[in-house]
Amino acid sequence: MSNYFRSERMKLIQLLIKPETAYSLIRAIGQLESIQFRDLNEGKPNILREFQNDVKRFDKLERRIRKFDSVTQSITIEESDEENLLQNEEIEAIEKGSIDNIEDEIMENITKLDDLVENEQQLKRRWFELIEFQHNLKILSRKIKEKDFSHSQRMIKLHSNSSSETTSNVSSSSSSATTSDILTSEDDLIKLESMSDEKTKEEIEKTQQVSRQTKGIIEQKKKVNKKPTKEHYLDVYNQYLKFNIVTGTILTESRGRIERLIWRGTKGNAYVSFWDIHDPIFNPIKKAHEHKTVFVVYYSGGFLQNRITKIVESFNAKVFNIRSTHKERKQQLEDVKLQLADLKTTIKQTNLYMKKFLKFLKLRILPWYRRIHIEKATYHTLNLFSRDTNEQYMVAEGWVRLSKLDKFRQVVQENDEIGEHAIIINILDHKQMGLMEPTYIKCKEYQKTVQSLVNSFFIPKYREINPAPIMLVTFPFFFAVMFSDLGHGILLTLFALFLFKTYDVYKVSHYHSLIQLFYNARHLILTMGISSCFIGIMYNEIFAAPMHFFDSCWEPDTNSTVAYINKGNNCTYPFGVDPEWAYKSNWLIFFNSFKMKNAVIFGLFQVTIGLLIATINCIFKKKYFNLFLDIIPKFLILFSTTGYMCFLIIYKWLVNWENRKGQEGGIKIIVTLIDLAFYLGKVEDENEFFNNQQVIQKVLLSIIIICIVIMWFIKPYLEYRLLKKKLRLWELGEIQQQNFEYTDAESFSFADLFVNQSILSIEFVLGILSNTASYTRLWALSLSHSELSAIFWDKLIMYPLSLHIPGLVAYGYLFWCFFTLFVLMMSEGLSAFLHTLRLHWIEFFSKFVDDENGIEFHPFSFKFSFKKLANQEDDEFEL
Structure with missing residues (x-):
């Protein structure tokens, strides 16, 4: 516990190291946890430091290893995985092998991982597309029916026998109706007819023209007294009435927008049908389920195909090439099922190989990182060193714990690979250099x-x-x-x-x-x-x-x-406390008084300890000026105010007030303190705690005033005289510069010292009151x-x-x-x-x-960094 009260002593040392020995020495020192190196290149940009390229190299490798760690978070290594377990020889090869070989191995594995991930993503995308294609084929097989051509023939006869007014109305929807009977269900036909009423005049004229042409062909056939054949009707259908389709899948929430956009983009010359896929489809790329909808866009003529395709693809729609006949669509569905079966087997094998590869990586992440971290920390430390004037040695300075100094010397001597004068140790005087020793407190x-x-x-x-x-x-x-x-x-x-x-x-x-x-x-x-x-x-x-x-x-x-x-x-x-107090009517008054007085006594106890610590610090630093003119007056002021109040509290507890005439209810302490402050210690007979109380209070009040005068006026004056004396001695060369804080007479004045000390004095005196109130x-x-x-x-x-x-x-x-x-x-x-x-x-x-x-104090150590990284307690890591 004695070591816990004070920090361990430090020594400032200087190392002169041959460049060819520096790397191995730093690797050995990293095991000791004994030295904190100073940055001798402070203010120098990192890019200009000698080993910055090496640090960047290992930064890059660290990022690669962090990538390995992120993709292997869900992988668990079991003891049964004997083929994946890392052998001691492999660990030793990583920890002691060539860093170039390790770098090549890491880069090779990162390339392999990228290829495996890309391949896996491609397989998942292909699976996702085939699943959507399968749903598209299934729905279209149920919804799109192939009608007999005789139905088309009857529709053409209907056009040829209608009147001119009826012809225009029927022909405006004939192509849609025919295609709806051939390609869609009856529900879609109703939608198509309702949409045809909203067509523009230009579209109606185009439809009427097609109807007139159809009617003219039929009348021409009648003139030659020949009955139209099936081939004639088919020619008319293929030339004027046949519809094309664009089909695929989109997100369900996009169906309203895509329908409006197709309607506007084609000026009403296309019709869209939607069928929702009831079960959500899992998207392996986004790792989420998505609700999809199958769409079919009906249009006539080839000039609309590119426009419709661009519209649906702008909504990330999947467009599929669906065959025109039911038999061909059925064959497509069978092919998709076979492809899915093969793809499922391929994905399974890929996942098994990927899992095995990730286990291989997970076992090597920590050894790799430990080795890379050692290299990076080593070169980062070398960047703190400077060169001597002859460029023969690298110069390093650092603080060494006194208890570790002998062991540090031993390690330095053991790593002197070249021989004599390869590494030179010098002990520096930090006081002459104006440096502050770091604080190292060893804690349990x-x-x-x-x-x-x-x-x-x-x-x-x-x-x-x-x-x-x-x-x-x-x-x-x-x-x-x-x-x-x-x-x-x-x-x-x-x-x-x-x-x-x-x-x-x-x-x-x-x-x-x-x-x-x-x-x-x-x-x-x-x-x-x-x-x-x-x-x-x-x-x-x-x-x-x-x-x-x-x-x-x-x-x-x-x-x-x-x-x-x-x-x-x-x-x-x-x-x-007696439990019966809880049942008395005045229990709250009793507990309030008891707890409040206890709080003030506890506060005095802690503040006193704080001033004792300040006293001990002044004695160890030999600052007797502050001790006698600052700390001791504070003690006297504290015990003359709060200390006296606590004395009265304890005294009041120890006296049986029922035996004192005229004071059976006790004396209020607050009245005594008010008399001390405003009536210069005067005490009335009925408020007297003990004999000669008035004399004691006047003495305490005198002590308070004298101490305030010492702190407020005498200390800044004597401090000013002392600084002036030191300045004269420094000018005469009788004292060293490091022993004197001010080198310019204009840098301080009595007014500055007086104002600063006034603030401190007032703060302490008012702090006596605020501390007492704060502890309540x-x-x-x-x-x-x-x-x-x-x-x-x-x-x-x-x-x-x-x-x-x-x-x-x-x-x-x-x-x-x-x-x-x-x-x-x-x-x-x-x-x-x-x-x-x-x-x-x-x-x-x-x-x-x-x-x-x-x-x-932050010692240079590999061990602490490893503990922070792996979140585990390690023994000392041997290289």
Whole structure:
């Protein structure tokens, strides 16, 4: 624990390395976790650094491996897959083999993967098209009927025998009617006839012209007294009345738009029929089911074909070549079924091969990545080095942990492949260079959560006290004071134990970041739960109900329905609050007073610890000027104000006020504090706590005034004189520049120092009041938590029980569980956690944290990077 209070000492070293030795040395140093290299090329663009092309090369390989990882996420490797399991020899070949061979292997496999994926996509697209083609053929086989030609012959006779007015109307729909009888069902014919009424005059004239031509041919045949033959009618049908079709499939939601667009694009000379495919078709490309519709566009003449095809293809429609006769369509359907059967076998074999190949890749991803990461980290580190003036050595500087310095020297000597003077180590004086030592604090697992909370606010500098060990105690305790209930503490403890139980599953799973926070903070949650149980027993509350562990010192008065009498003058409840207080009419007044005074005492305790840390830091840094003119006056002001108030609180608790005449109800402390501030410590006889109280209060008031004068006026004046003296000595050359912060007399003045110190002094004095008020949140949140818990218990448990309705009791219990978990445990628990964090960050840390932040120590290590990557705990990885 002593190492946890202070950071480990560091040494700044310089390495002079022959270029041919640098690579192997960095590979060996990456195992130690002992050195943090400085960037000697700071400000230099990456593109101008010596090994940037190598870094880019391995960046590219990393992207390839991440692609392998993304496509193998769903693949699981079982122990039965012996042929796929990676042998030790193969792992060793990857980890120690040539990086060029590994690169060639990765690029070969990425090409192979791309080919397999493209082939798979093509097979899936072909399957999708054949399925749609099959549905198209099935529907058209049912809907499109081939009629006898005699029906067409009767329709032509109908045209030849009708009158001129009737002829124009009939001929406007003759082609549509004929084709509808030949190609479509009767429902489509009705649609076609309804659409023919909306045709334009130009279209009607064209249709009438066709009718007149047809009528003229028939009359010409009659003149020669020859009966028209079947071939004659067929010629007329093929020349004037035959319809062509364009068919395929579209998305169901596009049918309305495509119908309107075809109608407008063909000026009403085409008719569309739709038939929905009832079962949705799975699209393997989009990996989703799609609702499709078969469409048929009827048109006459060949000039509309290209226009209709472009229209339907603009809606991503699949257009199929359907045969004209029923027999040919049936043969097409059989061919499609055979192709689907063959394609199904091909896809199955492709999937088996793809799965085997992905297993092969998955086993090699981590070894590949580890090797690539080592290479990339090595060259990235080499980019931090510079060259000496003769270009013979590469120069490196870094911070080494003092405990690892001997081992570091040993590793350097073992990797001196060339011989003498290939690697030279020099110890540098960081103070002469004006550098700050980085901070390295070695933490156990249960300390990491609290240490991360400290690091989020500030990084302790070297030889400064680390407040995290103190927070290990104060953080759970302050949380428990606000979350003061035995029942809720037990639930929180059980939740922490659940996190410990399932931690092994968490390590091998990929959870959401919020769940990861709970698992990482499981030790802190456990201590918060146990502390809440302790404070809940002290306050004697379990789900807002009192607990009768021992016999109460109070009993109801037989002469009154509300009064209680004490069993004896010396009766004291053994531990915590007497449970009978919960049944008294003034229980809220008692608990408010008790919890509020406790909160102020706890606050004084933590603020005092903060000033003690500041004192120890000043002693270790030998800043005695700040110690005597800043820290000690703050101590005196704190104990003359808040400290005196806490003394009066404890004194009032220890005195039996019933034996003091005129003061049977006790003295209000707030009155005494007001007299201290506004009446210069004067105390009335009826408000006197103890003898000579007025003298003591005047002494305290004098101490406060003297300390404020020292902090506000004397400290900036003496600091100004000291800086002027140092400036003169520096000008005479008697002190070094690094020991003096100001090198220009114009860079500071007494006014600047006075204004800055005035702000700090006023902030501290007002902070005494604000800190006292801020710590009352310990009382406020405890009261709100207790009141909410009591309301839920009374309204959802006790009230339904008083009505003797079983169903209402069950519903009340369910609601009580819901509100307990989501309101009291989650909402109130989060609120208590945030307020506890605020008390430490603002009230506690502000007493010893200055403006200068430390530098966290990040050693160069392959091992830490591997743990972050694989989300697993590894032993040291040997190359």
